[in-house]
Amino acid sequence: MNHPSGATARSAPASAHLSGILDGPVDGVSAAVGRTPLVRLAHLFPASDVEIFAKLESANPGGSAKxxxxxxxxxxxxxxxxxxxxxxxxxxxxxxxxxxxxxxxxxxxxxxxxxxxxxxxxxxxxxxxxxxxxxxxxxxxxxxxxxxxxxxxxxxxxxxxxIPGAVTLGQYSNPANPGAHHDGTMREIAETLDGRLDVMMSAVSTTGTISGCARYIREHGLPTRTVAVDSTGSVLFGGTAGVRHLPGMGAGMVTELSRHVEPDRVMRVDSVACVVGARLLAEREGILAGASTGGVVHALGTLVGELAPGTRVAFIVHDGGGAYLDTVYDDEWVARVLDTGPDQIATATAALRDRATRG
CATH class of the missing domain: 3.40.50.1100 (Rossmann fold)
Structure with a gap:
């Protein structure tokens, strides 16, 4: 359990730890970081015969996996x-x-x-x-x-x-970044599912999340493939630099952390795909998520048609959608910045549903 420096807090029993519910108060808001819910999604792509789980990192005190x-x-x-x-x-x-x-x-x-x-x-x-x-x-x-x-x-x-004496934490190279997801995010998912997970999906920027998850999977011998969802216009994992309209996914430089991880698959999505995926997740599951999670959902909709019935997939809900109400969820912004009208978004959403339905 994460505790602030010099503080102690009550330990949660295993069942509480895995469900994301604590058995009592903790000391300070930092002690509430982690143990986020893992939610089975029955309505997102119901015809796919794939078992889908979402790790709600948006339930952290600051509202994100960060x-x-x-x-x-x-x-x-x-x-x-x-x-x-x-x-x-x-x-x-x-x-x-x-x-x-x-x-x-x-x-x-x-x-x-x-x-x-x-x-x-x-x-x-x-x-x-x-x-x-x-x-x-x-x-x-x-x-x-x-x-x-x-x-x-x-x-x-x-x-x-x-600034005299100032330091930077260097999130793009700091081993504590993936370490937090190795010790926390992926461990929680694996323990909750008893290690029975076929595919793990995450958006990438610093690549801390996918790096930490991949290391945990490797060290524990799990039969889990990792899928990194990156933005078009990102140079990560051999991508080509270009314009990226939405924050939180992709990078215009090769991060040091990314040099030490090789996802089993890299899937790239554009900004419109992020909008479509985020809106579909809200419509089908009542989860209002940010742009990067929308990209993951769109990639998942592309992927599920390739997966055998019964395949278990988990993905990260990296943050909530409240900060994106005037971008991802705003038709005027999408039309003005992404040159895509509401009818085109509706058509793209229907196409994603159809693609996920076909075997």
Whole structure:
């Protein structure tokens, strides 16, 4: 169980641990990170004869899977002495990690400066500020690569030179990032399903989630294939750089973590696919999720027709959809930015259902 530094909390019994329900109060909000529900989805693709589970990382206190690595990386930096209470953390984020780090840093008396770009949702930036973080907005892409992520990384380097004693946690290379998913996310899924899982799907950006899950699968000899769902326009796993309209999926640079993981399969989705998948998940299962989860759902709809009846698939719900109400779930934004009208979204959704139905 995750506990804040110097605090203790009641241990949950195994049954409570696996269901995501605690047997009593815990000490501080950080102790509530993890043990998120694993939900069987009977209505998403009902004609596929595939058993589908969703790991609701949106149920974490900060609303996303990034709560896990944020807590792990801050604790690791404090233990090592590289970061001290009263110090400053500067980190690049597309949004969710920034929210998680703002909360964790606030709890530990640490100043937090979050470097974001224009793709970060306005509501997410406001949430970072509400939790005590400072937002440093990058408005122009890197002149050499044309990439906003690269520009954010360079801005972090500038701030580290400007702010005395500031450190960066380096989410793109920090082993504590995948370690949080090895020790938490994948372990919880495997224990809940008694290790009986055929396919594990995750969106990728830093690749921390898929890296940690893949290592757990390998170390425990599970018969589970990993599927990384990446954005078109991302350079991860041999992809080609291009425009990415939505935050939270893909990268414009090859992350250090990605060099150490080889998913069994990589599936790429565009922004419209993310919209279609997210809306289908909300329509069929009542789960309002973010753009990256929508991409995973779309990839799953493509994949299920290839899978044998009875195959068990789990995927990560990386965050909730509240921050995406004015983008993914807004017809005007989709039409203006993605050049796709409501009728086209409806047609694409029907096509996804049909594709998932055919054997």
């Amino acid at each position: 709560d896990r690595p944020a807590l792990a990386m801050v604790r690791d930096a404090l233990r090592s002495g590289r970061l001290r209470p009263g110090g400053t953390v500067v980190e690049s984020s597309s949004g969710n990690l920034g929210v998680a780090l703002a909360r964790v840093c606030r709890a530990h008396g640490i100043r937090f400066v979050c470097v974001v770009d224009l793709r970060a949702n306005v509501s997410t930036r406001a949430l970072i500020r509400a939790l005590g973080g400072e937002v440093d907005l990058v408005t122009q892409p890197d002149p050499d690569t044309g990439d906003l992520l690269t520009a954010r990384v360079h801005r972090v380097e500038e701030l580290l030179r400007e």
